[in-house]
Amino acid sequence: MAIDKNSNGYTFSFAIVMVVVVGALLAVASQGLKTRQDKNATDKKMISILSAINVEATRANAQEMYDKYVVDSKIIAGKDLSAEAFDVDIKKEFRDKKLAASDRNYPLYICEKDSIRYYVIPVIGTGLWGPIWGFVALESDYRTIYGATFDHKTETPGLGAEIKYASYSDQYTGEIVADTSGVFQPIVVVKDGSGSGLNAKVDGITGGTITSKGVEEMTTRTLEVYVNYFNTLN
Amino acid sequence: MAEKKEALFSKKNRKLMTDPLDGANPISIQVLGICSALAITVQIEQAFVMSVSVLAVMMFGNVIVSAMRNLIPSRIRIIVQLVVVAALVILVNELLKAFMPDVSEKLSVFVGLIITNCIIMGRLEAFALGNKIWPSLLDGFGNAIGYAWILVAVAFFREVLGSGKIWGFQIIPESFYELGYMNNNMMILPPMALITVALIIWAQRTRNKDLIEEN
Numbered sequence: 001m002a003i004d005k006n007s008n009g010y011t012f013s014f015a016i017v018m019v020v021v022v023g024a025l026l027a028v029a030s031q032g033l034k035t036r037q038d039k040n041a042t043d044k045k046m047i048s049i050l051s052a053i054n055v056e057a058t059r060a061n062a063q064e065m066y067d068k069y070v071v072d073s074k075i076i077a078g079k080d081l082s083a084e085a086f087d088v089d090i091k092k093e094f095r096d097k098k099l100a101a102s103d104r105n106y107p108l109y110i111c112e113k114d115s116i117r118y119y120v121i122p123v124i125g126t127g128l129w130g131p132i133w134g135f136v137a138l139e140s141d142y143r144t145i146y147g148a149t150f151d152h153k154t155e156t157p158g159l160g161a162e163i164k165y166a167s168y169s170d171q172y173t174g175e176i177v178a179d180t181s182g183v184f185q186p187i188v189v190v191k192d193g194s195g196s197g198l199n200a201k202v203d204g205i206t207g208g209t210i211t212s213k214g215v216e217e218m219t220t221r222t223l224e225v226y227v228n229y230f231n232t233l234n
Numbered sequence: 235m236a237e238k239k240e241a242l243f244s245k246k247n248r249k250l251m252t253d254p255l256d257g258a259n260p261i262s263i264q265v266l267g268i269c270s271a272l273a274i275t276v277q278i279e280q281a282f283v284m285s286v287s288v289l290a291v292m293m294f295g296n297v298i299v300s301a302m303r304n305l306i307p308s309r310i311r312i313i314v315q316l317v318v319v320a321a322l323v324i325l326v327n328e329l330l331k332a333f334m335p336d337v338s339e340k341l342s343v344f345v346g347l348i349i350t351n352c353i354i355m356g357r358l359e360a361f362a363l364g365n366k367i368w369p370s371l372l373d374g375f376g377n378a379i380g381y382a383w384i385l386v387a388v389a390f391f392r393e394v395l396g397s398g399k400i401w402g403f404q405i406i407p408e409s410f411y412e413l414g415y416m417n418n419n420m421m422i423l424p425p426m427a428l429i430t431v432a433l434i435i436w437a438q439r440t441r442n443k444d445l446i447e448e449n
Contacts, residue, residue, distance in 0.1 A: 011310055015313070022317055036333070037331045037335075156273065158422065206422060
């Protein structure tokens with residue numbers, strides 16, 4: 001063969017061609033599929049918000065159901081109160097180390113189901129391997145949890161990843177996040193199995209302690225801001 | 235070319251697919267891919283999803299590397315293999331995100347695990363680099379299935395004993411729990427995956443004495 005495949009020249013050329021080809025391929029794939037992926041992400045967000053008020057939506061009817069149930073959305077605290085609440089990327093703001101916690105925007109989705117109002121609060125935090133997030137719906141008394149839904153990016157399947165299932169998130173239903181005078185009451189995650197019942201405690205996940213604690217941290221940190229906001233309304 | 239054309243499923247080719255199921259199993263004999271066997275065998279469903287993903291990546295990877303085997307400079311062959319696997323996995327993930335978002339969500343962590351799965355790299359290096367495309371495809375298929383059955387078997391024991399479920403469905407009736415039966419939380423934790431794999435290896439070597447190493 002004419003080309004010496006062990007020569008430096010060949011090796012370098014091969015590497016360069018490979019990198020260019022693979023890079024181009026991935027860039028094209030990423031750009032070409034971006035619109036579809038963004039739409040999927042938006043749909044997913046709507047489905048999650050609705051699932052916090054126990055409304056089942058599918059990807060096909062996400063927009064329609066969202067428009068039907070979510071009557072208003074706003075930013076209750078943060079840097080840019082006039083921004084569109086749905087477009088606020090709390091994940092990005094949470095990750096942004098340069099952004100002071102007080103400058104983060106806190107969106108609130110006001111939903112109406114069977115003419116009862118619910119307030120859906122997005123939460124974001126850190127699990128064991130990566131971000132975890134969720135939506136907590138409060139009843140119209142601003143203090144009883146109506147429903148919650150959590151999700152994660154890279155938690156261990158079967159362990160931390162269990163937070164996304166109803167068996168975990170249903171424990172939050174009915175818990176009270178503030179007493180009658182409006183003093184914030186965090187929902188703690190416990191290990192000793194005492195979490196059942198409405199006692200401001202939920203059972204953590206066996207083998208998923210750090211993720212469970214992450215949920216506790218993010219709900220505590222975020223709900224406090226909202227409880228304080230609701231107190232100003234009363 | 236006087237050589238007689240080999241049948242697609244000749245005895246030799248069939249062996250490529252059946253050997254990895256038992257005598258040359260990637261997990262229990264070659265002890266590769268243990269990392270993912272520990273990480274995702276808490277539930278059968280996830281073990282299954284992972285197996286299917288590995289199957290796809292392994293077959294494509296083997297075919298691509300085999301097709302390029304005469305072009306790859308030997309000094310950077312590992313890097314080339316890595317790039318092929320990583321690019322494939324990312325591409326598959328991007329496509330899933332766009333067209334099958336729900337599956338993509340299920341796969342989330344597995345994507346990273348597939349890239350680092352030593353079985354894939356092992357087969358690329360040991361087989362695809364020196365063999366034609368068709369045998370490489372069969373080899374990829376065989377090894378992925380060999381990997382899959384161990385994964386699902388381990389997950390079966392861990393899910394039944396650890397959470398009383400199979401594929402997410404409760405199979406141990408509530409009345410057992412009332413009588414004092416308890417799920418074994420130890421099964422959910424990683425050490426029991428190792429022990430379960432070890433038990434499979436034990437059973438396999440008891441049945442087939444040829445597999446026992448002399449020392």
